[in-house]
Amino acid sequence: MKFVQVRVKMKKMVFTKNGTGVRMLNTVRNFIHENNMINEGDRIVIGVSGGADSVCLFHVLHKLSFMYHLTLFVVHVNHGIRGEEAEEDEAYVKQLCLNNNVSYTCVKADVPAIAKNFGLSEEEAGRKVRYETFNECFLKNKCNKIAIAHNKNDNAETILFHLFRGSGIKGLKGIPAVRGNIIRPLLCMSRDEIEQYLEENGISYQTDRTNLIQDYTRNKIRHTIISFAKEEINPKVIEHIVSASEKLTEIDGYLEKNIKIAYEKAVCYETNQEAYEINIDKLRQEDLVIQKGIIRKILEQLAGQLKDVEALHIGLILELSDKPVGKSINLPYGILASKGYHSITLKCNTIYKQQEDFTNKRPADQFGEQRLNIPGDTLIPGTNQIIHTKLINYKKNMIIPRNGCTKWFDYDKIKNTVLIRTRKEGDYIQIDSAGSRKKIKALFIDEKIPREKRDLLPLLADGAHIMWVTGGRMSEAYKVSEETKVILEINLDGGK
Structure with missing residues (x-):
């Protein structure tokens, strides 16, 4: 990557003229001050796509740079999705920076290929590439802030997205104004206000047609759900959604204080085992919302995030308190929860490490033996096939799939972290239901699987017990019955 840096001569500027543009600048400046986003002499990376939001952010920070003596570094990522349009966006951003004497970096990435190779959506792959590029520029130029152009509409869409996924209060708090070194100065402005500011100030910007189609989940929320709500229910729907999230933020702050107090009473960290031990009697003394908060706090400390942790997982852990000693459950991020005599222990059953520098590695190099994401998507090592998983509460008379690529397993019968791997000794x-076993080697011989393919065939393994020879035989031990409470559905490549 080539970085071009131009130093800007700083001048003092005070916003005193009348007009919508000045009011917006003052609103943003007050928002920045309230959230302690910017300090004198900051060095800031700005993500600029060329769209209205990021162009507005560029102009606002460029004006504020004279007041705060900022040094700005623009980063633009060409996602390799829209052909000539993407090239035009890149050229626009480059010229914008040259016209304003601001350092810029333009990076090209084949996001569709990255998404395909690593089992990600194009949205997620694009986001990872962008943030990797932001961080590279951040480190190279010794910056201390990264500015992102999220606005009120983005916040409302994120809140609804989390709501529909079944998120708890934390997800419904929306996008934070400040998180670590990332700042969002336009989070106080709506998309209409941003476009009005640009129009009144004669500032051009690029239009990304992928934001107008409904192939992406967020676009569906934006153009269908929010659009309908604004037209048919309340034109101020964005403001009300964001206002609700602010109230939830206050409530969450109160809960966090009480969760911390209860956590210190009920939880003990075992350094030697790298495990968290929860005293069941002390846990039960707390309200249910505090109990769940304690569990989430531990899971976040073990995994570093809560993205794939659902309410169902929290409930399963709490149910362990009434289970027999030795009962355990498999959780996302390779975490194992097990029942002791008077406690519940949570620890990492296998080493879980997210691969951050995924753009430079092939799937086989990255994974090898791979933990199955439950729920979520997992790329089968060394292939382009993806396994999709989800958890389902079992109900009487549910129809079990008879598809060779979709299998149902009794989730409570799984003893270890589920791995995708090839065969082992x-x-x-x-x-059969009587418990008869057969070695995998013998099974392969009986089913006439060619010798050269036996060491390449992906298996789903619960320890040495093979749950499923992908696309083929499933172990009888995990079959769903009337006693099943939770189903683990595993689907290979969407069942195609």
């Missing part, structure tokens, strides 16, 4: 599969 000692692997076996249960072949």
Whole structure:
């Protein structure tokens, strides 16, 4: 990547003229001050796509740079999705920076290929590439802030997205104004206000047609759900959604204080085992909302995030308090929860490490033996096939899929972290309800699987017990019955 840096001569500027533009600048400046976003002499990376939001952010920070003596570094990522339009966006951003004597970096990435190779949506792959590029520029130029152009509409869309996914209070708090070194100065402005500011000031910007189509989930929320709500229910829907999230933020702050107090009473960290031990009696003394908060706090400390942790997982952990000693459950991020005599222990059953520098590695290099994301999507090592998983509460008379690529497993019968791997010495599969076993080697011979393919065939493994020979035989030990409470649905490549 080539970085071009131009130093800007600073001048003092005070916003005193009348007009919508000045009012907006003052609103943003007050928002920045309230959230302690910017300090004198900051060095800031700005993500600029060329769209209205990021162009507005560029102009606002460029004006404020004279007041705060800022040094700005623009980063633009060409996602390799829109052909000539993407090239035009890149050229626009480059010229914008040259016209204003601001340092810029333009990076090209084949986001569709990255998404395909690593089992990600194009949205997620694009976001990862952008933030990797932001961080590279951040480190190279010794910056201390990264500015992102999220606005009120983005916040409302994020809140609804989390709501529909079943998120708790934390997800419904929306996008934070400040998180670490990332700042969002336009979070106080709506998209209409941003476009009005640009129009009144004669500032051009690029239009990304992918924001207008409904192939992406957020676009569906934006153009269908929010659009309908604004037209048919209340034109101030954005403001009300964001206002509700602010109230939830206050409530969450209060809960966090009480969760911390209860956590210190009920939880003990075992350094030698790198495990968290929860005293069941002390846990039960707390209200249910505090109990759930304690569990989430531990899971976040073990995994570093809560993205794939759902309410169902929290409930399963709490139910362990009434289970027999030795009962355990498999959780996202390779975490194992197990029942002791008077406690519940949570620890990482396998080493879980997110691969941040995924753009430079092939799937086989990155994964090898891979933990199955439950729920979520997992790329089968060394292939372009993806396994999709979800958890389902079992109800009487549910129809079990008879598709060779979709299988249902009794989730409570799984003892270890589920791995996707090839065969190992000692692997076996249960072949009938009586508990009879067969070695995987013998199974492969009986089913006439060619010798050269036996060491390449992906298996889903619960320890040495093979749950499923992908696309083929499933172990009888995990079959769903009337006693099943939670179903683990595993789907290979969407069942195609």
